[in-house]
Amino acid sequence: MITLRAFACVCTLVAAAAATACATPLTTVRAPTSLVLHDIQGAPQPLDAALQAHRFTVVTFFSSHCPCQRVHDARIRDLIAKEAPLGVGFLVVASEESATVSAAADESRERGYPIVLDDAGKLARAVDAEYATYSVVLDQDATVRYRGGFDSDRSHLTDDRTPYLAEALDDLLAGRPVRHAETKALGCTLELR
Numbered sequence: 001m002i003t004l005r006a007f008a009c010v011c012t013l014v015a016a017a018a019a020t021a022c023a024t025p026l027t028t029v030r031a032p033t034s035l036v037l038h039d040i041q042g043a044p045q046p047l048d049a050a051l052q053a054h055r056f057t058v059v060t061f062f063s064s065h066c067p068c069q070r071v072h073d074a075r076i077r078d079l080i081a082k083e084a085p086l087g088v089g090f091l092v093v094a095s096e097e098s099a100t101v102s103a104a105a106d107e108s109r110e111r112g113y114p115i116v117l118d119d120a121g122k123l124a125r126a127v128d129a130e131y132a133t134y135s136v137v138l139d140q141d142a143t144v145r146y147r148g149g150f151d152s153d154r155s156h157l158t159d160d161r162t163p164y165l166a167e168a169l170d171d172l173l174a175g176r177p178v179r180h181a182e183t184k185a186l187g188c189t190l191e192l193r
Contacts, residue, residue, distance in 0.1 A: 029144040031059075031136075032126050037093065037116040040105035045116055047123070051140050054089035056172055058165065060150065061124055062094045062115055063132035064107050066188035067155045072133055073111045075150065075157075080113060083169055091116055095124035097193040121192035132187030135165045137172060145172055148183030 033048040051057050060076065063069050080090050094104050095118040108115045118124055127136050127144060137146040146168035153161045164183045171178045 029127060029147070031123060031138055031142040031144070033142045035118075035123055035126070037091070037118055037123070038101065039116055040101060040108050040114070042101045047142070050089055050091060051138055051142055055087050055140065056145065056169065057089035057091060057138045058083070058135060058169070059091045059093055059123070059127070059138060060135040060165075061129045061132060061190060062092050062107070063096060063188055063190060064094075064098070064103065066132035068187035069132040071153075071155055071157055072150055073113070077112050079166055079169075082166075086173060088169060088173070090114075093118045093123060095121040095129065096191045097121070098191065121190070124190060124192055129185075130190060131185040132190060134185035134187065134190075137165070137168055146178050146181055148180070149185045152183075152186075154186045 031047060031051075033051065035047045037045040037047060037050075039045050058079075076092065084090065090113075092113055092115045094107070094115050099117050101117065104115045104117055123129075127147065129136070133150045135146070135148065135150050136144050139145055146165065148164055150165050151161045151163045162180075164180055167180065168178045
């Protein structure tokens with residue numbers, strides 16, 4: 001039996017696949033460095049401090065109810081394990097209106113990666129995040145260097161996927177132009193406040 005939420009996710013996937021361009025040109029997108037996120041203890045985590053601690057920082061938007069998110073959990077953990085030793089920072093961000101400190105703490109323990117909260121979805125709106133697993137790579141100046149899907153898979157994983165985010169990080173760390181600076185994110189619609 002398909003639930004209403006699952007049906008909404010499928011409809012979102014179809015709409016996302018039909019989209020041909022992002023709303024704002026990549027060259028003009030910057031995250032607000034004054035923004036403050038919160039960790040799973042409720043402690044403030046200034047975005048600027050997180051960005052300054054790394055050459056590049058990945059921000060992946062999280063949704064607890066999205067099947068696309070769930071199937072990507074292992075890939076998120078693997079990418080963090082691979083790239084963090086190279087100096088890449090990671091923020092898995094819960095921006096949905098249902099996100100709470102206690103819920104994020106539970107999800108973080110279950111999924112095996114840290115989650116931070118984006119109060120009122122301010123960061124999500126600033127970088128045009130509309131879907132779960134939507135990822136951006138920010139440099140230290142908060143400029144978006146990549147945005148889009150974690151990879152080319154949706155809710156069913158394949159061995160022949162295109163690892164968009166991993167490729168973008170490889171290119172940036174090597175000082176090369178990013179081969180796919182913008183791609184499609186194919187998760188469920190984020191339910192922002």
